[in-house]
Amino acid sequence: MSAILSADDLNDFISPGVACIKPVETLPALPEQPEDNGLEHEVVLDGQHPTATAGAPAQISLTDCLACSGCVTSAEAVLVSLQSHHELLSVLDQAPALQVRRDGADGAFRVEGLENPDSKLFVASVSPQTRASLAAAAGRGVTKRDAGRMIGQLLAGRDGLSTGGKWSNAFTWVADTNAARAACLVMGAEEASDGRKVAKPILSSSCPGWVCYAEKTHPYVLPHISKVKSPQALMGTLLKTSLSRTLGISPDRIWHLAVMPCFDKKLEASREELTDSVWNGNGQPGRGVRDVDCVITSKEILMLTESRGIDFFSLSKESIPVSSHVPFPDSTIQEFLFSSHQGRRLDVAAGTSGGNLYYTLQYVASQHPGSRIETTRGRNVDVAEFSVIAASGDTLFRAARYYGFRNIQNLVRKLKPARPSRMPGAKAVGATRKVAGKSAGPEYDYVEVMACPGGCTNGGGQIKVDDPLVIERKGGGFQPGPQEQKEWLAEVDEAYFSAEESESEIGEGTNIGGVRGDLIGDISPTYIRDTLAHWSRITGIDIDRLVTTSYREVISDVGKSKTNDTERVVQLASKIGGGW
Structure with a gap:
């Protein structure tokens, strides 16, 4: 967590x-x-x-x-023991991978190997925080993009996983979750500015540790949590739906690996709300085919290479040749996944957790010409408040950032509703004193919530300063401690924000959506909406089923009396599965 x-x-x-x-x-x-x-x-x-x-x-x-x-x-x-690099290798060695071919005559795609029921089509997605962690571990001069290419070589290249194993299997496509992140940013900003679908303050939902905590301990905040899927979840849905529909294969023949910065992403991948029972069934959560089959973390990438006898840091930093690429079966999705996300240098002000808050502030400000964004430092470095101020001086939008569970606890306390008193005429228990003209609780429109102090580059699955690899690379006499970990995290953050403009493979100044007139940052909301609409058309699935999710209270049975056999039979007969 x-x-x-x-x-x-x-x-x-x-x-x-x-x-x-x-x-x-x-x-x-x-x-x-x-x-x-x-x-x-x-x-x-x-x-x-x-x-x-x-x-x-x-x-x-x-x-x-x-x-x-x-x-x-x-x-x-x-969960950590059940979703691991060992599981990944086991699945890779089960049967020959499905192969996607394109006929030269009519350009139609076909899938070979379907006669073997154990064969899978392997696809993967990689987070930018993972690339930053591995770039820092590789040493000075290695950028986040370099690390991404090395991961691509490992998963899909000739010198990677395909050099070993029973069937020499590799991944057909390796995508960058920044593409899904761009879509999540636009949808989250529209949700926050609309203010009708989710109760305010809207709380970000991309951190599964925070969502799990809310569902189990503070269910009263669930109406406030954003319904937009996380980049990992959205990428999983995008890959499974588009490939299964365009290739005409069952989603259980597609195996999706996500490489993420924290172990809690394994929790997220196991949610019943993120399976094909929602988008391919009756729209309700259930034990269907997962959109993300396995999650491994940044440090598990190194465990994976060790298991295969590969030196990760000796892998090529060059892109896999275009001639070796298998085209994605839909050209619009191909452009979105593999070209348009190659953006410019990230803004440090956006933070290292995806930039939900920062983009939402920019989005709101863009709708009010002449407005400005003001920042107020909180009680510690992981708390801050933001306001969008109109040219007239009026406050248009208030937001905040709360990172780390100590700060999150303060936030949820402020959101806790007052409990009616049993005494006639008495004030509700827990009700705060109201200042004239102001309501109780935090007066925010949006809050970015992350479980890890410092954000996602400090995730539990990232490489740490006390890992043997880092100690070895730092040289003899290096003694890791809290200060050294802080300095190490600064190196990871530096890699996360490493310049990529000059290295762009698709042109200087390229943004998500090409040349558009409605850019916010380097993302075009119009392009994102058009792409999502196309996705919905080719799959025949309503866009809300594809991009949104739901949450539910998880009730503990600790301390409750044991049921008898009759009650157990009734419970088993009516059980439809839990949220987490």
């Missing part, structure tokens, strides 16, 4: 012998079996063995564990 979680120290987050509160969903025991089996089962960690008196280890699926509302960190421990 935070920057301190890593695969190497999971035992710090769940102690031995802790009983999972999630019942194992099987029918009640037969009468001749002991009645004291109970519903509790020991969760066994790697390297441990169940005690002699314990029942069989619980078989916990990702969805089951996320539906459990007991201990979030316990869920994360299970």
